[in-house]
Amino acid sequence: MTDKQIQEMRKVWERFVADQGLDSQKVRQLVSSSWRRCHQLQVDPHGIHQSRAIQRVEQNLHFEHLKCLIKVAQPVMENLHSFVGETGFQVVLADSVGTIVSQLGGQGASEVGPIRLGEDWSEEMRGTNAIGTCLVEQKPIQLLAFEHYCETNQSLVCSAAPIFEPDGPLIGVLNVSGDCHLDSLHTLAMVAAGAKAIENQLRLIHTRNKLQAAYKYSTTIINSMWEGLVSIDIHGKITKINEAAAQIFDVDADSVMGWHISNLVGPDAPILDLLKTGVGYEEQEVFLKSKGFSIFSSACLQYDDAGKSVGAIAVIRAPAVELKTKPKSKLKLKPHHPVTATTRYTLDTIIGESDAINEAKRRVEIAAQSPSTVLILGESGTGKEMFAQSIHSSGKHREQVFIAINCAAIPENLIESELFGYEEGAFTGAKKGGKPGNLEEADGGTLFLDEIGDMPLHVQVKLLRVLQERKVKRVGSSTEIPIDIRVIAATHKNLAKEIEAGRFRADLYFRLNVLCITIPALRDRLQDLPLLIKSLSGRLAEKLGRDDITVAESFMRACCVYPWPGNIRELENVLERAINLVGPEGLLTAELMELHTELVGDAEMKRHSKVRPLKETEREMIELALDEADGNVSRAAMLLGISRNTIYRKFKEHQIDVK
Template sequence: DYLIKNQSNMVMFIERMADLLGAKASEFKVFQKIENQKNEIITILETIHEGMLAIDKKGYVTYCNSNSEILLKTTRVELVGSHISLFMPRTPALNVLDKGEGYTEQEEIFKHGQRSFHFIVTAKPIINNAETTGVVISFRDILEAHKLVYNMNQRNIKYTFHDIIGDSEAFVKSKNQALRVAKGNSTVMITGESGTGKELFARAIHFASLRQKGPFITVNCGAIPENLLETELFGYEKGAFTGAGEKGKQGKFQLADGGTIFLDEIGELPLHLQVKLLHVLQNKRFERVGGNNTITVDVRVIAATNRDLEEMISKKTFREDLYYRLSVIPLKIPPLRERINDIPVLMKHFLEKYNIFMSKNIIDFSNYVYGIFCNYDWPGNVRELENAVEYGVNMTYGDEILIEAVPPKVRSFYNPAKTIDDNLTLQDQVKKLERDILLKKLAEHGDSPEGKLAIANDLDISRATLYRKLAEYKLG
């Protein structure tokens, strides 16, 4: 009887509870949407190559990305919650809080502790209800900015195999093989340790091919977050996901139509994208993310990796069918330690590059530095060698790079206390250094008869003695 008498009240109660539950469900959906958008924004900020900071209206750091930690040589824990002036003393970004007017690409120099920083800085106000409530600061190292401009200019240059420096037997064999296959359309798999020059080979193949007038597009599969990689490769349609552009976006494969796409670090490609890539290789077509329209492309694929893909296949982390599709033409680049004769030539090349870059006029390296470089293992290969030369140019104020200007890691490797082999006699150690000096002179003068005469004069030895020593060390 009670339920019958209060039926209308019970119905009203149930309706209100339903409304409340519905509101809570809608609220949860909104919360989830906001959370997803926040995660997408954080992912984007972590992908940016610049340092990114946000400060509140009192100048305290409320957010920083990973690159800001690297550039400021500190940690997120130390940054967030600290005043910006601790890390960027007297930064004009603080004036943005008062004036509400930002600035772009301004050169700023800071000193924090024993370190000095030289950045290019952009600062923009955060406006809420017509009030400046904070500032977003983006910054990058000025030397890195100059290098970026240099590299962008270099990317517009037509690379040929003559631009790839190295005359050692193993390296020339790789160059000749690459040149032979350049004219075709078969996929190429370039393998080699990090820093051996895989992208240079890919570019040279493209510019020696019939596709040389088409685009050359690079994608580093290991540098792009997994959740963004599919859209980077294949593009997306408008409305495909939260935050997608109104017009959609072309992917790298579509941009490479008529040319070549270079997939670096292919071993980092997730399995679900390996399936899609295999489909593109087989059928020359794909669909954008969120789309149904089929896009047909004419693209040559060159892939590269420093990983053991066959081992990955055995562990089921790389598809065997994709491996064979990509490896129609396998091309292996030898590490620098297997092409010692090329080291002096590369040293000269990078010295010339960074002389121009830093407006210096350093003439050469000391013989001892040549000896150190020729005996170091170079686990980072040509890239590490270039960095070592760049370090030396930075640290040198005279006209010769001396032992003091060699990076500590490389210098310590050649420390006699650490590197002398008890099984080698003093005479053998002397021969080792003598060979290094001859390598340096060959790089400087060449191995023509005129070049060898110049070497003999430099070393104050007869041509007969020089020829004997070259034969002894199998240098010519």
């Protein structure tokens, strides 16, 4: 900008702040829009703006994402400063509300003095400036001299660019400021490139953190398997071994990493032949000379993304021997164990932030640290087994077996033998050698009795004795077998009414109801719907091969109106149906839901239809406040109890045009 243009801009600014109108032909649109905002915010163009306290920055530094931003931005800022620092320019970093959180240089850079940590450079505090206006416009901006609204900043040229988090929201602004007479056309491009470099580094960190979380999750799953698992590279060296395999070979899992597999299995290990021939095998017996017993192994090759072999993986079991338990793990391997210890859900997989769901999660944490029996109450489809698994996976038995049985799904004439097991010859069709029941199989771990309200009375009597004595007697046997189990029961029924009707024993109810967790129905936690829909639609979209799914407001509103008799299970089914039916644009609309409104009464639908989207209500309140304030933005903000800066953000969010 030439000196003549600067002086012309000065005259335009002087006329505007003197309320003599604005010549929009001589001012860039983003500048004129910002000046109008500042005028409506009643920013003093001639005033001296004081810094806010440094304590705000110190408080912000407690937020991990801001610490990360400052750390990532530091080398970029140093690089920028190496180019502009000698001319007195200052490089600063602001957070998402315009507070300066990091700065380099600026000694005697301008008549204004250096920009300091803790200062607020939002438009509300500093008028039109590159940082504050960049926060509003969310794009790279350069402002020169009299384009600044406040007189104290008109000796500056400022170049700023927004910084966005990997998932979208604006997290900060990178800015370079200095004497307006030292303006360079390249400065804005350098700042924009610096902001992009910060975004790329944040994206790398975000990706790395996701990979680390995925690795920890997969490691946990592998170590919770009852079968042993060993993987080797193309040279036969061990690259992974889980705790179950380490117990079979009686070694420490960490210490054998990198060993040759022959050191564990012997030189004739069939997995070495697999590396040579490429032919996998199943249930092959391998005798371990050093241990004096056989194992059974199944193995196959592993391939990378290019289809090249990178090694092999073997699953092993030791069916004929009771293995000793190592001190570092309480995992018990039993011969021919018919179940797996793997659980799918943890406390982190329970989605929701409503008071009711937070109280349920708080009780899960309590139950996880206690050996007491737990009773989970909730309607069908609320996720009772998810809560049961979360208790197990968060407690001291998490490395042990988790067995879930549905008492309503097992025929009445079979449930006793399924639970308690039976001896050979106990009844016609009994297996030779007998069979352990679920109670025995859960020894050391957790037994989850779903829909216990449907358990026959004669089985309730035997279960009560097991809970009292911690011993189980198989059908057809007089021998009592000691067991150490954690029992979690669940039901959708009102057990108090079942007791009154004579269908459930009161003594068993009192034995089970030590710790009670009530899971709220979905209609009673509608504030969790956005989180649930985001989580479920993301998982289902991945399952169905769609990466373009978005949710329309009509879809969300229909979800808020519907009472969800089938709870989370029904919501998941509705989402899966909608994703299957959606067109190539990927927008989920209410028409795709095909809700079963015939299953709920008209009164119930009308009761829920009174709920309206908060976004719609918020717009109405803003418009009402503007009307009551006769268009005065400051007064409208005061009536709403928000700042002027906030109300302008709301104008933009709701597309409210303020003349």
